[in-house]
Amino acid sequence: MKRRYIIPIFLPYAGCKHRCLFCDQVSETGVVQPLSPFQISEYIEKYLSYMPSKAMGKIQVAFYGGTFSGLEPELQEEYLSMVKPFIENGKVGSIRMSTRPDEITPELLKMYKEFKVETIEIGCQSMDDSVLRLNRRGHSSDAVVKAISLCKSYGFETGVHLMTGMYGASRLSDLISAVKIIALKPDTVRIHPTLVLKGASLEALYKKGIYKPPSLEETVKLLADELILFWAREIEVIRIGLYIPPEKYKNVVGGPFHPAIGQMAKGEVYYRLLSDVLNDSSESFTIYASQEFFDTVKGQRNKNLERIKKKIKYIPSLSGDKIIVESGHSKRAITLREWYKVEAIKIRTTIESEYSVNTL
Numbered sequence: 001m002k003r004r005y006i007i008p009i010f011l012p013y014a015g016c017k018h019r020c021l022f023c024d025q026v027s028e029t030g031v032v033q034p035l036s037p038f039q040i041s042e043y044i045e046k047y048l049s050y051m052p053s054k055a056m057g058k059i060q061v062a063f064y065g066g067t068f069s070g071l072e073p074e075l076q077e078e079y080l081s082m083v084k085p086f087i088e089n090g091k092v093g094s095i096r097m098s099t100r101p102d103e104i105t106p107e108l109l110k111m112y113k114e115f116k117v118e119t120i121e122i123g124c125q126s127m128d129d130s131v132l133r134l135n136r137r138g139h140s141s142d143a144v145v146k147a148i149s150l151c152k153s154y155g156f157e158t159g160v161h162l163m164t165g166m167y168g169a170s171r172l173s174d175l176i177s178a179v180k181i182i183a184l185k186p187d188t189v190r191i192h193p194t195l196v197l198k199g200a201s202l203e204a205l206y207k208k209g210i211y212k213p214p215s216l217e218e219t220v221k222l223l224a225d226e227l228i229l230f231w232a233r234e235i236e237v238i239r240i241g242l243y244i245p246p247e248k249y250k251n252v253v254g255g256p257f258h259p260a261i262g263q264m265a266k267g268e269v270y271y272r273l274l275s276d277v278l279n280d281s282s283e284s285f286t287i288y289a290s291q292e293f294f295d296t297v298k299g300q301r302n303k304n305l306e307r308i309k310k311k312i313k314y315i316p317s318l319s320g321d322k323i324i325v326e327s328g329h330s331k332r333a334i335t336l337r338e339w340y341k342v343e344a345i346k347i348r349t350t351i352e353s354e355y356s357v358n359t360l
């Protein structure tokens with residue numbers, strides 16, 4: 001994905017016709033009152049004053065937090081018109097928005113083209129219709145398929161929001177949802193493990209013991225599987241875990257919350273990689289790779305190196321995603337992308353053999 005600088009405009013619940021079971025935008029963000037179109041210019045100006053000069057033209061104004069395309073078209077036009085002068089003067093490059101799959105129409109997409117909307121992020125959450133129903137999403141998985149293909153046919157960059165551990169979901173249904181989303185080839189994905197937020201309808205089910213969220217450990221393992229599945233198909237995962245400002249942590253009543261859950265999931269992927277590539281009886285290894293690779297692979301606070309319990313000598317002599325592992329007399333060359341592909345096949349094969357479903 002192109003390097004972008006984002007000016008986020010949160011419009012909590014704007015355009016939402018009903019409330020999803022797990023959602024409480026105020027608990028999550030602390031934003032109570034959405035900005036009106038008339039406040040947008042000043043807000044963008046203020047943000048621009050903090051942006052580095054190299055950001056100019058690469059900035060996206062992003063309408064987040066609700067269902068932008070569910071707003072009255074006239075109101076959408078008012079918001080978009082406020083960004084237009086910044087696009088015309090070259091300071092802002094384009095617009096990004098988040099919305100629901102059942103609120104996207106060809107008419108709206110035509111209007112978005114005129115206002116230089118480039119990216120549409122679609123809240124899909126799950127591809128399991130019973131999970132969508134239980135979570136009061138109000139749309140089916142079919143709507144997701146149609147929305148992504150419609151946005152693509154108009155040339156928009158598409159992003160998907162996926163959740164894990166929703167009410168009624170299982171590890172299997174989450175993995176199958178990821179596989180179904182991959183088949184739709186979105187440009188990017190955000191994965192948000194379900195959190196029990198104060199004020200959301202899910203809170204009552206949680207307190208009655210009806211909703212039992214998966215543990216942090218189970219979630220990290222599932223996220224690692226999903227990361228491998230997406231990376232194997234070169235789909236960028238741009239965020240893992242809801243961003244909750246520290247002063248709002250108290251509003252997370254339950255669920256696998258950790259501010260560094262994304263790093264933990266990536267660390268789990270790289271732990272698997274290390275376990276795989278260092279999988280012989282030798283006790284000491286030499287790894288030739290890039291500095292970036294080693295910084296990532298050692299995990300949060302060197303956790304992976306502690307877990308792996310092998311002596312590793314590291315030589316930062318390669319670039320890109322190639323690594324060479326040497327132990328005793330053997331030498332093995334690995335390309336990360338190829339390794340993701342092999343691991344993704346293993347995950348898909350496990351799903352198929354354990355649950356008798358076809359994922360390919």
Ligand code: SF4
Pocket residue numbers: 013016018019020023024025065066067100123
């Ligand atoms: S999850 Fe999205 S569509 Fe559902 S209520 Fe929250 S903002 Fe609206």
